[in-house]
Amino acid sequence: MSKNKHKTLVWTCVAVLFAALLPFWPIQTAAAAGTTYYVDSSGGNDANDGLSPGSAWQHLSKVNGTTFAPGDTILLKSGSSWTEQLYPKGSGTAGNPIKINRYGTGAKPIINFNIASLFANGGEFNSNGAVFLKNQEYWELSNLDVTNNLGNGVSILNFNGGSLNYIRLNNLNVHDTAKNGILLSSDGETISKWNDVIIENNTITNAGTQAAIRTEANRIGASTTPARSTNLLVRNNVVTDSKYDGIVVTDSTNPLIEYNVVNGAGTTAGYYDCIAGIWAFSTSGAVFQHNEAFNVKNTNGLCDRQGFDADYETTATTFQYNYSHDNAGGFLLVMGSAFQVTVRYNMIMEAGFNGSAGGHLTAYNNTIYVPADAVNPDITSDTGTENMIATGSSKNNIVYRAGTVGKLPTDGAMKSNNLIYGISLPTSYNSTNLNVDPQFVGPLPTTMPIGINNVGAFRIKPTSPAINAGALIASNGGKDYFGGTVVADDVPNIGADNRYNTPPAAVIVDNGTAGYQETSGTFSNSSLPGYNNSSTRYSNAIGASVKWTPTLDAGTYKVSIYRVVNSSSDNNAQVLVNSAAGLSSPISVNFTSGTSGWHELGTYTFNAGTGGYVTNTFSGNSGKNLRADAVRFEKIS
Numbered sequence: 001m002s003k004n005k006h007k008t009l010v011w012t013c014v015a016v017l018f019a020a021l022l023p024f025w026p027i028q029t030a031a032a033a034g035t036t037y038y039v040d041s042s043g044g045n046d047a048n049d050g051l052s053p054g055s056a057w058q059h060l061s062k063v064n065g066t067t068f069a070p071g072d073t074i075l076l077k078s079g080s081s082w083t084e085q086l087y088p089k090g091s092g093t094a095g096n097p098i099k100i101n102r103y104g105t106g107a108k109p110i111i112n113f114n115i116a117s118l119f120a121n122g123g124e125f126n127s128n129g130a131v132f133l134k135n136q137e138y139w140e141l142s143n144l145d146v147t148n149n150l151g152n153g154v155s156i157l158n159f160n161g162g163s164l165n166y167i168r169l170n171n172l173n174v175h176d177t178a179k180n181g182i183l184l185s186s187d188g189e190t191i192s193k194w195n196d197v198i199i200e201n202n203t204i205t206n207a208g209t210q211a212a213i214r215t216e217a218n219r220i221g222a223s224t225t226p227a228r229s230t231n232l233l234v235r236n237n238v239v240t241d242s243k244y245d246g247i248v249v250t251d252s253t254n255p256l257i258e259y260n261v262v263n264g265a266g267t268t269a270g271y272y273d274c275i276a277g278i279w280a281f282s283t284s285g286a287v288f289q290h291n292e293a294f295n296v297k298n299t300n301g302l303c304d305r306q307g308f309d310a311d312y313e314t315t316a317t318t319f320q321y322n323y324s325h326d327n328a329g330g331f332l333l334v335m336g337s338a339f340q341v342t343v344r345y346n347m348i349m350e351a352g353f354n355g356s357a358g359g360h361l362t363a364y365n366n367t368i369y370v371p372a373d374a375v376n377p378d379i380t381s382d383t384g385t386e387n388m389i390a391t392g393s394s395k396n397n398i399v400y401r402a403g404t405v406g407k408l409p410t411d412g413a414m415k416s417n418n419l420i421y422g423i424s425l426p427t428s429y430n431s432t433n434l435n436v437d438p439q440f441v442g443p444l445p446t447t448m449p450i451g452i453n454n455v456g457a458f459r460i461k462p463t464s465p466a467i468n469a470g471a472l473i474a475s476n477g478g479k480d481y482f483g484g485t486v487v488a489d490d491v492p493n494i495g496a497d498n499r500y501n502t503p504p505a506a507v508i509v510d511n512g513t514a515g516y517q518e519t520s521g522t523f524s525n526s527s528l529p530g531y532n533n534s535s536t537r538y539s540n541a542i543g544a545s546v547k548w549t550p551t552l553d554a555g556t557y558k559v560s561i562y563r564v565v566n567s568s569s570d571n572n573a574q575v576l577v578n579s580a581a582g583l584s585s586p587i588s589v590n591f592t593s594g595t596s597g598w599h600e601l602g603t604y605t606f607n608a609g610t611g612g613y614v615t616n617t618f619s620g621n622s623g624k625n626l627r628a629d630a631v632r633f634e635k636i637s
Contacts, residue, residue, distance in 0.1 A: 034071035034096075038103065039063060041080035053077070053103065060084040060111070070096035070138065079106035085113045086131045092138030097166060099140040108145040108173055129155025129183065133167075140168040146175075153177040153207070158218075160188030165195045172202045174212075181207035181242070186218040186227065186251075193217035193227040193251070200235040204242070212239040212262070217251035228253045228284065235259050243268045246277040246293065254285040263450075266297040266305055266328075276333060277324075279309030280317055286310075289321045292452045296327040305329030310338040318342045321481055323455060325349035325448040331368075334361055345481045345496045347455045349448045364473055365396045365480065367458055367496040370422075371448070372403030394418065396470035398438050398495035417471040417637075419494045432471070438495065439464040455481075459497045466494035468501060472636045489558065491636055503634075507557075509548040510630040511537050515610075520545040521618070523628065530596070530629035531562040537628040544618040548631040554608040558634045560598040561614065563591050564627040572619040573626065579604035579612050589616075591627050598632060606633075 037050040037057065044050075044058035057063065060082050063074060068090035092098040102109050113130035130148035133139060134157045146153045153174035158164050167184065174181040181204035186192035194217065204212040213234060217227040232255040239246045239262040246262035249255045262277040277293030280286045293307030307324035310317040312335050324331040324346065331348045334341050343363040350370065394415045401422030416432040425435050439461040449455060459482070460466055470492040480486055481496035490503035509515040510531060521544025523537045530536035537546070559577055563569075569591030577584040587601055606612040618626035 035069070036073040036075060037063070037066075037068075038075050038077070039080070040077040041082050041109075043077075060086050063088050066090075068098050070098065073099045073101065075101055075103040076109035076144070078102045078104040078109060081110040081112065083112050083114065085129070086111050087133070089136075091136045092166070094138065094166070097138040097140050097168070100142065100144070101140075102143045108143050110145045110147070112147050113151075114147075114149045128152060128157065130177075131155070133157065135159055135161040135164070137164040138166045140170070141172065142168075142170045143172070145173045146177075148177045148179075151178055152180045152183045153204070154182045155180070156184045158186040158188075158192040158194060160190045161186075161192050162190070163193050163195055167194065167197045169199045170201050173205075174202065174207070175205040177206070178208040180210045180214050181205075181212040181239075182214070183210075184215040186216055186229075188218060191218070191227040194229040194232070196231045197229070198233045198235070200233065200237065202237045203240070204237065205240045207239070207242045207244075209244050211245035211248045212242040212265075213237060214245070214248045215250060215252065215255075227251060230254070232256070233258075237261075238263070240264055241267050244273060245275045245279070246296075248279055248281065249283060249286060250281040252283050252286070254287075255280070255283060256287050256289075258287070258289045258291065260291045261452075262291070262293045262296070262307075264295040264297065265293075274304040276304055276309035276329070277307045277327065279306075279311055279333070280314050281311040282313040283317065284315045285317075286314065287318045287320070289318070290452060292323045292450075294324070294326045294448070294450070296329065303329075304333055306333040307331055309333040309335075310341045311335045312337045314338045314341075316340045316342075318344075319346060320344050320477060321346065321479075323347045323349070323452045344477055345479070347458060347481055347496055349455075362393045363397060364394070365470065365476075365486075365492065365494070365496055365498075367398045367481070368400065369444070369458060370399070370401045370403070371446075395473065396492060396494045398466060399423075400438060400440070402444065417469065417494060419466050419469070434465060434469065434494070436465050438466050459499065460493070460495065462500045464493075464500070466497075468493065468504065470494045489634075489636070506635075507550045507552060507633040508630055509550050509633075510534060511546075511628055515549040515551070517547045517549065518545075518628070519547050519615070521626070526564070526627070528564050528566055528596075528627070530564050531598075531632075534629070536564050538625040539618065539628070540625045541618070542620045544626045545615055546626070546628040547613055547615045549610055549613040550631075550633050551610050552606045552608065552612060552633060553635070554606065555635050556603060556605045556637045558603050558636055559601045559614065560632045560634070561589065561601055561616065562630040562632070563589065563594070563596055563599045564629050565591055565594055565596045566627070567592055568623065568625055569627045570619050570621065570624045572621060574617045574619060575601060576615045576617075577601055577604055577612075578614070580607045581605065592624075603636065 038053050040056035044056035046058050046062045048055040050057040064087045068088055070093040111130050129152040130146050131154045156167055217229045229252040232252045234257045236259045241264040246265040265277050266275040277296045278291055296305050305328035307327040308319055330350050339360045341361045344365050346366045348368040395417050397418045399420045419434040419438050421437050441459045442457050468491050476486050480498040484498045486492050486498050492498055493501050521539040521541030523539045526536045526538045528536050571590050571592045573589045575587040575589050614631045
């Protein structure tokens with residue numbers, strides 16, 4: 001599958017005739033650093049000094065003709081409206097940004113830049129954005145209403161500017177734009193990128209071509225290696241009915257995209273326009289979490305239409321705690337040059353793992369519900385896609401098919417410990433995959449709920465077979481979809497809900513209990529306390545040895561020995577573990593350093609019964625003693 005989503009910023013060149021007849025404001029310097037300026041579209045006058053509400057400026061062209069200093073503030077009167085572009089000059093500094101906000105009560109001030117106003121007003125004739133900054137840094141823009149039927153809503157451009165810092169876009173209402181709603185971009189012949197950018201709490205409605213929110217750094221000539229922006233946060237934004245993409249983050253390192261909602265994308269995209277709700281292109285370490293993407297359309301289109309996407313040149317991308325539903329292309333697209341994609345603890349109310357990830361997808365502890373009327377019901381959409389999961393790893397997922405449509409990959413792609421209901425398991429699937437009802441709380445909805453916190457029907461009952469049935473996952477994130485704890489070294493549930501999880505009781509063989517045997521040498525009681533503050537045993541006989549034999553179910557166990565630490569304990573005890581694989585190599589354990597407690601010997605697989613054991617043999621070192629207490633066997637799968 002090919003796609004070309006990484007669009008180049010299009011500059012609109014406007015030939016303005018009779019420029020001499022239009023008013024023009026020369027660039028002037030602000031009065032003093034830390035000054036507040038007021039602008040009132042109906043009650044202001046550009047002959048005023050702008051330093052108080054009573055002496056406010058009137059036109060944005062007056063603002064555009066001023067170079068502001070670090071710490072300055074520009075306040076636009078609430079209820080005001082301009083058919084001009086806002087393009088102030090100057091930059092702030094660290095700790096002293098330049099701020100644009102509003103004053104007074106009422107509606108947010110409106111900046112309505114359109115094709116008619118372009119010819120009707122003097123000043124800067126750059127149609128790139130209704131609100132525009134170029135090669136400027138340390139700016140905060142808040143509480144504006146922005147629209148532009150000619151180009152972008154808010155456009156922040158780095159053109160051959162190197163690395164620029166600190167942009168804050170907060171609580172903006174951007175709507176009805178011809179191009180992007182909010183665009184943070186870079187261009188030129190030298191490396192240009194951004195650092196320390198937060199785009200949050202904005203609403204973007206009916207954005208045009210490209211995206212509602214888009215961030216970029218630039219590529220140099222024909223180079224395939226872009227500049228990478230850093231410290232980028234896109235948070236708590238609401239996108240509604242974007243004509244093309246919803247939120248697109250490109251060319252950045254470790255961006256965080258969280259708590260956003262995209263309701264409707266691709267509303268007018270063409271047949272070959274490949275769009276998605278929330279996605280990354282050419283990023284490293286991107287994290288998408290706590291987002292909701294739904295109603296991504298397929299009205300006219302052929303390709304994609306997923307809620308989420310790890311696209312070309314992405315590395316180490318994580319999708320976690322997201323809610324995806326009612327998307328024409330399903331949940332996730334993963335492209336061929338995307339590496340190390342982790343998908344965990346998501347609520348997926350349709351199916352669709354599409355694309356070809358080249359074996360670099362890890363999907364675990366997701367809850368996937370396939371409604372009877374799902375548009376894209378398949379877990380994988382075609383033969384090529386099956387390899388995406390098959391050559392990666394898929395564990396601990398619930399797949400519930402409510403209807404009769406929707407297929408699983410047939411090559412054993414759902415690797416292990418998945419719970420699949422409503423469809424028979426292919427014969428290639430191993431026996432750790434369950435084919436039973438997960439016992440959701442219900443009632444299961446016929447229409448998917450809206451809101452990331454409104455999926456309680458898909459939590460599990462306390463009798464669910466998913467409880468304690470998962471496989472142990474290293475570096476598992478520590479939380480489930482609902483915020484519950486997932487302990488790193490305890491067997492988890494299957495699915496995105498880890499409640500009612502209780503790790504199986506460990507098997508502990510203590511001295512003086514069944515399975516404990518002093519096999520060589522003479523042992524005596526010790527006053528040194530051991531596990532559970534119980535008494536311990538010791539011997540200084542050459543060749544002294546002790547053995548712990550548990551009664552186990554078949555499975556994999558983490559094995560630990562309790563060290564009774566004392567200066568007179570053995571500093572080179574020789575421990576052996578006998579498992580299904582046979583006798584281990586000697587494990588040297590020092591009982592003289594640190595504090596008393598459990599010491600892990602490793603992970604071993606045991607057959608059912610009493611065939612496995614652990615031994616500890618005295619090293620024979622002078623002045624030392626073999627300490628014998630307890631051994632613990634914790635089942636992990």
